[in-house]
Amino acid sequence: MTACGACRKRFERQRQAPPCAECSHRPPRLLAENVGIWRLWNAVRTQWRVGFGGPVGLDYGALYLVAGTLGMKLTAEHLQRIQRLEAATLEMANDDKDND
Numbered sequence: 001m002t003a004c005g006a007c008r009k010r011f012e013r014q015r016q017a018p019p020c021a022e023c024s025h026r027p028p029r030l031l032a033e034n035v036g037i038w039r040l041w042n043a044v045r046t047q048w049r050v051g052f053g054g055p056v057g058l059d060y061g062a063l064y065l066v067a068g069t070l071g072m073k074l075t076a077e078h079l080q081r082i083q084r085l086e087a088a089t090l091e092m093a094n095d096d097k098d099n100d
Contacts, residue, residue, distance in 0.1 A: 004023075004025055034081070041085050044062060056090075
């Protein structure tokens, strides 16, 4: 269960509103200039190349196809932003494997 789910359940039992505005687990506010990239990321988040050890990277062919379908022309800056999200996701996946 996520931190938010556990917190909400605890406060529901106490019949109080959870203090989400002050919570350190609250996701950051999405800046307007990142909305398109976030939309693209959510659309391709299942398009991973997978090896014997798990995910190795995004399928960039699928990335460009989905971007075109969404009416986006990928620029170098867009690709860098997607690659940062990709690297962070791979890092989290590797951390999870190390903790198993």
